[in-house]
Amino acid sequence: MTAASLPQRPTLVTLARQIGVSRQTVSNVINAPHLVKPSTRERVLKAVIESGYRPSVAARTLRTNRSMMLGLRLFPINNGITRAVMDRFLHQLATIAHAHGYRLTLFTAADDNEELDQLLELAQRGAIDGCVLTDTSATDRRPEVLSAEGIQFVSFGRPWGQPGATHPWVDVDGGAGTAKATAYLRSLGHERIGFLGWPAGSGVGDDRHSGWLRTLSPPGRTDADVLTVRVEDGTHSGAQGMHRLLEAGATAIVCTSDTLALGAASAALKAGIALPVIGFDDTPTAAALGMSSVAQPLEEAAVAILEALVAILTDRAVEPRTTLLEPDLVLRAEGPFRIPQPPERN
Amino acid sequence: MTAASLPQRPTLVTLARQIGVSRQTVSNVINAPHLVKPSTRERVLKAVIESGYRPSVAARTLRTNRSMMLGLRLFPINNGITRAVMDRFLHQLATIAHAHGYRLTLFTAADDNEELDQLLELAQRGAIDGCVLTDTSATDRRPEVLSAEGIQFVSFGRPWGQPGATHPWVDVDGGAGTAKATAYLRSLGHERIGFLGWPAGSGVGDDRHSGWLRTLSPPGRTDADVLTVRVEDGTHSGAQGMHRLLEAGATAIVCTSDTLALGAASAALKAGIALPVIGFDDTPTAAALGMSSVAQPLEEAAVAILEALVAILTDRAVEPRTTLLEPDLVLRAEGPFRIPQPPERN
DNA sequence: GTGCAAAACTTGATCGTTCAAACTTCGGTT
DNA sequence: AACCGAAGTTTGAACGATCAAGTTTTGCAC
Numbered sequence: 001m002t003a004a005s006l007p008q009r010p011t012l013v014t015l016a017r018q019i020g021v022s023r024q025t026v027s028n029v030i031n032a033p034h035l036v037k038p039s040t041r042e043r044v045l046k047a048v049i050e051s052g053y054r055p056s057v058a059a060r061t062l063r064t065n066r067s068m069m070l071g072l073r074l075f076p077i078n079n080g081i082t083r084a085v086m087d088r089f090l091h092q093l094a095t096i097a098h099a100h101g102y103r104l105t106l107f108t109a110a111d112d113n114e115e116l117d118q119l120l121e122l123a124q125r126g127a128i129d130g131c132v133l134t135d136t137s138a139t140d141r142r143p144e145v146l147s148a149e150g151i152q153f154v155s156f157g158r159p160w161g162q163p164g165a166t167h168p169w170v171d172v173d174g175g176a177g178t179a180k181a182t183a184y185l186r187s188l189g190h191e192r193i194g195f196l197g198w199p200a201g202s203g204v205g206d207d208r209h210s211g212w213l214r215t216l217s218p219p220g221r222t223d224a225d226v227l228t229v230r231v232e233d234g235t236h237s238g239a240q241g242m243h244r245l246l247e248a249g250a251t252a253i254v255c256t257s258d259t260l261a262l263g264a265a266s267a268a269l270k271a272g273i274a275l276p277v278i279g280f281d282d283t284p285t286a287a288a289l290g291m292s293s294v295a296q297p298l299e300e301a302a303v304a305i306l307e308a309l310v311a312i313l314t315d316r317a318v319e320p321r322t323t324l325l326e327p328d329l330v331l332r333a334e335g336p337f338r339i340p341q342p343p344e345r346n
Numbered sequence: 347m348t349a350a351s352l353p354q355r356p357t358l359v360t361l362a363r364q365i366g367v368s369r370q371t372v373s374n375v376i377n378a379p380h381l382v383k384p385s386t387r388e389r390v391l392k393a394v395i396e397s398g399y400r401p402s403v404a405a406r407t408l409r410t411n412r413s414m415m416l417g418l419r420l421f422p423i424n425n426g427i428t429r430a431v432m433d434r435f436l437h438q439l440a441t442i443a444h445a446h447g448y449r450l451t452l453f454t455a456a457d458d459n460e461e462l463d464q465l466l467e468l469a470q471r472g473a474i475d476g477c478v479l480t481d482t483s484a485t486d487r488r489p490e491v492l493s494a495e496g497i498q499f500v501s502f503g504r505p506w507g508q509p510g511a512t513h514p515w516v517d518v519d520g521g522a523g524t525a526k527a528t529a530y531l532r533s534l535g536h537e538r539i540g541f542l543g544w545p546a547g548s549g550v551g552d553d554r555h556s557g558w559l560r561t562l563s564p565p566g567r568t569d570a571d572v573l574t575v576r577v578e579d580g581t582h583s584g585a586q587g588m589h590r591l592l593e594a595g596a597t598a599i600v601c602t603s604d605t606l607a608l609g610a611a612s613a614a615l616k617a618g619i620a621l622p623v624i625g626f627d628d629t630p631t632a633a634a635l636g637m638s639s640v641a642q643p644l645e646e647a648a649v650a651i652l653e654a655l656v657a658i659l660t661d662r663a664v665e666p667r668t669t670l671l672e673p674d675l676v677l678r679a680e681g682p683f684r685i686p687q688p689p690e691r692n
Numbered sequence: 693g694t695g696c697a698a699a700a701c702t703t704g705a706t707c708g709t710t711c712a713a714a715c716t717t718c719g720g721t722t
Numbered sequence: 723a724a725c726c727g728a729a730g731t732t733t734g735a736a737c738g739a740t741c742a743a744g745t746t747t748t749g750c751a752c
Contacts, residue, residue, distance in 0.1 A: 009470060011737090011738055011739080012738065012739065012740095013738075013739095021701075021702090022701065022702045022703075023702090023703095023738090023739085023740095024701075024702065024703080024740080024741095025700085025701060025702080027739070027740065028700095028701090031740080035699085035700075035701090036700075036701085037699080037700060037701085040700080040701085052470065054467060054470040054471045055471065055738080055739065056408070056471060056472050056737085056738050056739065057404075057407075057413075057471045057472055057473045058403075058404045058405075058407035058408040058413065058472055058737080058738075058739085059404075059408050059707090059737070059738035059739035059740085060738080060739055060740075061403075061404035061407075061707095061739090062402065062404040062405050062408055062706095062707045062708065062709085062737090062738080062739075062740095063706075063707050063738080063739050063740045063741080064707085064739085064740065064741090065707075067403075067404065069451075074436060074437050074440055076437070086433060087432060087433045090420060090452070091420050091422070091454055094420055094452045094453060094454045095454045098453065098454065103451055103452070103453065103473075104451070104452040104453075105415075105449055105450070105451060105452075106436070106440045106449070106450040106451075106452055107440060107444065107449065107450075108437055108440045108441045108444065121400060124355060124398065124400040125400045125401065125402060125403045126402050126403055126404055126708095127403045127449075235634050235635075235636075259634060262634050262635070263634075266635070269615075283630075284629075284630075284631060285630060285631040285634055288581050288605060288608050288609075288631055289581075289608070289612070290581075357707090357708055357709085358708065358709065358710095359708075359709095367731075367732090368731065368732045368733075369708090369709085369710095369732090369733095370710080370711095370731075370732065370733080371730085371731060371732080373709070373710065374730095374731090377710080381729085381730075381731090382730075382731085383729080383730060383731090386730080386731085401708080401709070402707085402708050402709065404707080404708075404709090405707070405708035405709035405710085405737090406708080406709055406710075407709090407737095408707090408708080408709070408710095408736095408737045408738065408739085409708080409709045409710045409711080409736075409737050410709080410710065410711090410737085411737075472738095693752105694751105694752085695750100695751090695752085696749105696750090696751090697748105697749095697750095698747105698748085698749085698750105699746105699747080699748070699749090700745105700746080700747065700748080701744105701745080701746070701747080702743105702744075702745070702746085703742105703743085703744070703745085704741105704742090704743085704744090705740105705741085705742085705743100706739100706740085706741080706742105707738105707739090707740090707741100708737105709736100709737090710735105710736090710737090711734105711735085711736080711737100712733105712734090712735085712736105713732105713733085713734085713735100714731100714732080714733070714734090715730105715731080715732070715733085716729100716730080716731070716732085717728105717729080717730070717731085718727105718728090718729075718730090719726105719727100719728095719729100720725105720726090720727100721724105721725080721726080721727105722723100722724090722725085722726100
């Protein structure tokens with residue numbers, strides 16, 4: 001309706017005709033200003049701005065064979081790890097991508113195979129130049145398939161248990177995070193620090209366990225298995241795990257997730273026992289409750305991922321680069337779950 | 347490196363030559379199969395599948411002047427309403443969009459003006475066919491600007507306080523949500539139900555307040571203002587609000603957000619007082635804590651939004667359509683904040 | 693003022709698809 | 723057997739940009 005009455009958007013040709021130069025000159029002013037005489041450049045630039053001319057993405061993409069788009073899968077809603085971190089990561093990634101001249105195309109997929117299908121289709125149709133993988137696991141086929149198909153990507157997450165993998169990745173050193181948490185609790189005077197984590201076998205979970213284990217005093221102490229409780233993620237299981245850790249004599253607890261930490265802390269609260277619980281991922285929930293947590297440096301991760309991806313896409317690629325970032329311990333002492341003062345100080 | 351050794355993707359022309367038909371016939375098999383003789387169709391289809399041919403998005407977009415892309419702004423991370431609901435909404439929107447043949451392009455913006463700039467640029471460059479607005483407010487200039495620029499959109503959120511607005515929107519009836527919550531508490535026997543909400547003036551907040559107000563017994567009772575506490579969103583302010591409501595003699599509380607509800611519930615817990623608190627938005631936090639909350643029907647919203655937007659974009663547009671959806675009350679009775687039994691039953 | 697390379701600018705071709713119009717084939721009348 | 727319209731298929735042009743190779747202009751030395 002209104003669309004018909006609106007003036008047609010200018011193109012290179014119409015604009016060039018107006019100014020009295022060739023289309024290529026206008027194109028050069030936009031893409032390679034150094035090739036144009038300053039006086040001409042000024043004149044063209046003025047017309048470009050006045051007319052509101054913007055190059056057509058489709059035409060440019062068609063000619064250059066680069067869409068300046070990156071694909072990203074949005075995981076199902078009920079994905080623990082993802083949900084906690086994804087929204088913040090997504091925001092960072094979109095912002096940093098924009099700074100590099102790229103945009104993000106979203107898609108959803110129920111499983112990894114569907115994700116691969118979507119990525120293949122997008123890449124083959126020239127809708128994306130590359131993509132970012134998240135939530136890697138030990139049985140992950142995605143890197144090899146994408147490599148075989150010649151689709152460029154950077155993974156947020158290490159190739160767990162795949163020593164042969166050579167693709168670029170960025171990850172956060174979860175072990176360093178739990179180590180920091182454990183060290184902090186030790187500095188408060190705690191000597192029996194429990195670990196509440198996921199069942200063995202997940203790379204992420206085992207990594208976080210190892211950070212706790214090596215920071216105990218003495219490192220890897222013989223009763224470590226007594227102080228370790230491994231359950232599925234959830235507040236219920238977290239609460240149950242807490243009871244077992246209390247029986248084991250734990251006076252403080254390091255957790256693999258905020259969900260577990262929340263379950264544990266509220267169980268303790270209910271039982272009238274006050275003891276420090278540190279979660280993982282610094283979720284909004286933890287923040288709202290004043291619960292301490294290990295925070296992943298998502299902005300740095302986004303920066304590193306895009307730097308690597310852009311390097312690959314512009315053929316400035318060196319050997320596959322890998323980046324391991326260190327998380328931060330966010331201490332909080334408010335709300336119902338605040339960390340109480342240490343039982344005694346050394 | 348590997349890219350060079352990979353076979354060139356087939357195009358309409360190369361594929362058509364291989365089969366021995368014209369490019370247009372192949373194109374027709376894909377876009378208008380009924381125009382092609384069944385036997386030819388079979389033959390072409392087979393070749394299309396075997397070759398893995400996929401139409402180039404860029405070429406198609408250039409020719410048809412439709413990108414099949416929708417723009418969506420990702421709000422800053424520290425946005426209360428958005429964060430709570432955005433990730434789920436986003437997932438739904440992406441899924442439903444895909445079902446309609448559209449994809450989502452993400453972008454970030456610090457404020458509404460930057461969002462408008464981005465949308466204008468995207469639209470002018472032909473990168474998007476339309477967009478979805480979220481987080482509408484009374485001072486929102488976005489609808490009028492987009493309308494003036496001829497950019498199609500559907501808003502998730504009513505044009506608060508702008509009776510002249512005629513653009514299509516989809517929204518959730520917040521008042522109906524708080525009304526449900528209030529009615530439920532009344533059914534438990536509560537007679538002094540408090541309202542803990544945001545400062546007056548926000549459309550969303552006032553709407554939710556009205557639902558509570560009209561469901562009291564008697565509706566709009568004279569001491570309603572005593573039972574109303576309005577504070578900025580946050581757990582701290584929620585806790586403070588709770589104390590005031592307790593002084594006012596409230597035995598149950600309806601909140602405008604899960605954040606407020608959490609603050610209120612934990613303050614009560616701390617004070618050793620058990621009383622029902624119902625939040626809003628059914629966030630992960632509420633779920634983890636076993637707190638009851640009003641849930642927005644995000645999938646239905648996504649469906650309605652896309653239906654309206656697609657109708658507009660394909661010129662099947664009727665008059666601007668508006669949809670008001672009813673939220674659900676999610677009752678939970680577990681965790682530290684479970685709703686206790688009513689003080690006395692009628 | 694001629695020559696000549698560098699700078700500045702222009703032109704033709706092309707990316708891969710769809711639209712519009714043209715052409716060919718075919719079954720059925722008359 | 724010639725004719726006709728519908729069905730099936732092909733061809734030319736266009737979308738709007740960039741690349742590559744062309745042409746013109748400029749500045750400067752001799």
